[in-house]
Amino acid sequence: MDFINLPLLAAAAVLLLSLVLGVVSTRAGFPLLLVFLVAGALAGEDGPGGYRFDDFALSFWVGNIALAVILLDGGLRTSFSRFRTGLKPSLLLATLGVALTAALTGASAMWLLDLEWKQGLLLGAIVGSTDAAAVFALLKRSGVVLNERVSATLEIESGMNDPMAVYLTLALIATAVGSGAGGDAWRVAVLSLLQQFGWGVLLGPLGGYAVSAFLNRMPRDSGEGGIVALLIGAAGLGVFAGTGLIGGSGFLAVYLFGLIVAKRAATRIGAALSAMDGYAWLAQAGMFLLLGLLVTPSALARSAWPALGVACVLMFIARPVAVWLCLAPFFRFRAHEVWFIAWVGLRGAVPIVLAIFPLIAGVPQAMLLFNVAFVVVLASLLLQGTTIGLAARRCRVALPSAADEHGLRAVFGDFSLDANAPIGSICSFYGLPEPPQPDRPVADWLAAALGRPPIVGDHLRIGHADLSVRAMAGPRITAVGLRLEGDADAAVAPPRRR
Numbered sequence: 001m002d003f004i005n006l007p008l009l010a011a012a013a014v015l016l017l018s019l020v021l022g023v024v025s026t027r028a029g030f031p032l033l034l035v036f037l038v039a040g041a042l043a044g045e046d047g048p049g050g051y052r053f054d055d056f057a058l059s060f061w062v063g064n065i066a067l068a069v070i071l072l073d074g075g076l077r078t079s080f081s082r083f084r085t086g087l088k089p090s091l092l093l094a095t096l097g098v099a100l101t102a103a104l105t106g107a108s109a110m111w112l113l114d115l116e117w118k119q120g121l122l123l124g125a126i127v128g129s130t131d132a133a134a135v136f137a138l139l140k141r142s143g144v145v146l147n148e149r150v151s152a153t154l155e156i157e158s159g160m161n162d163p164m165a166v167y168l169t170l171a172l173i174a175t176a177v178g179s180g181a182g183g184d185a186w187r188v189a190v191l192s193l194l195q196q197f198g199w200g201v202l203l204g205p206l207g208g209y210a211v212s213a214f215l216n217r218m219p220r221d222s223g224e225g226g227i228v229a230l231l232i233g234a235a236g237l238g239v240f241a242g243t244g245l246i247g248g249s250g251f252l253a254v255y256l257f258g259l260i261v262a263k264r265a266a267t268r269i270g271a272a273l274s275a276m277d278g279y280a281w282l283a284q285a286g287m288f289l290l291l292g293l294l295v296t297p298s299a300l301a302r303s304a305w306p307a308l309g310v311a312c313v314l315m316f317i318a319r320p321v322a323v324w325l326c327l328a329p330f331f332r333f334r335a336h337e338v339w340f341i342a343w344v345g346l347r348g349a350v351p352i353v354l355a356i357f358p359l360i361a362g363v364p365q366a367m368l369l370f371n372v373a374f375v376v377v378l379a380s381l382l383l384q385g386t387t388i389g390l391a392a393r394r395c396r397v398a399l400p401s402a403a404d405e406h407g408l409r410a411v412f413g414d415f416s417l418d419a420n421a422p423i424g425s426i427c428s429f430y431g432l433p434e435p436p437q438p439d440r441p442v443a444d445w446l447a448a449a450l451g452r453p454p455i456v457g458d459h460l461r462i463g464h465a466d467l468s469v470r471a472m473a474g475p476r477i478t479a480v481g482l483r484l485e486g487d488a489d490a491a492v493a494p495p496r497r498r
Contacts, residue, residue, distance in 0.1 A: 040292020075258020086152030102128035131348030208260025225271030330451030378491020413483025
């Protein structure tokens, strides 16, 4: 039995050591996912482990299954109200944003790595999308609570942008190996894109409706959380595989499947979320360890500086330009929110999995593209992943906890106004300019004056005062914060409704 026990012992030891180091390192702000990736590389042929692993087909298979589990877990944890809040900007970022990022990054890769345009744009497509595993994991562990507009946009974008990245990668691989020529190439490319999104949007929700109906009809004592989690996981993987078999995007389908199940069977999946979280972390750990094993550090060193140049262009130029252009039509985003979304363009397992495509297809210089993609992921996790909390506070998109009195006063001001108090009486009491409709409740007036769906943390300036959305119940504002600036009477109590 040594041929079973020895590999199992080695794998368990690497995983356990990675988890222990990861738990310790996260206290210092070091991303846990990066620990798994580095641990895999150290266990490989250039590291102390010395294990030679080059099974790209197995890594591709495991990577796709792991991503499906991670996206399913992310869909189950995305509330439908948050989905509606972030859908439109996320959809634009997941399509046009990926294409713009890929084009700008690809142009830099052609210059920095001396690549032909086919390989350069292919590299841009490989690293052009944000990674669901990295976004879900690092936002959860960053220690900050983001406002709903920003967090929903980031999470939904990462869950929906894989189809565009896969489509661009496959189309450019076809061009690079000479199979994309011909008069019908553009028509085939457009139809392929529509097919990816169309089947994903259709089959994911259909599967979600069917499974949620079954869960709601299950006897209450017929299954514990673990069994429900297995049922959801098996059904989600079935939706993922079935959608992929007919040419659709399994990634998009399984994310929407989880979203619908969470909405329509919320009371039945609550106990299963802990088990799903364990499945997702196991998928992330296994995937990052396996992808780390594929890398030969000595080969990375030969192209490290140009690859770091590509990473810098991606993080500091391509991603910000794409985000600003895509979010320009959405006036509800403030400038500092856009800057934060631009910074949290985390790259993770998806670019490495996509970089396996050219190796399998025999694209010229495919190994160079894989190595560069790996360096880009390392740079993103190390720089962007470790600064999420700092960036959130600097960009003022982090909300304080209920127990943080100093933080609450810093964000919302010293006073909490009655949401039903007339705006006219508040303005009269504090010497502020009187707005139209002075008898209107301050909550309704603030929601209308913002000109966008309000979220907790929104601010509006009126005279020498700052009004903010302090609490909400559904779409309605239930508490308004007030901060007075430059006023000697700032310590007086706010008016209350009579």
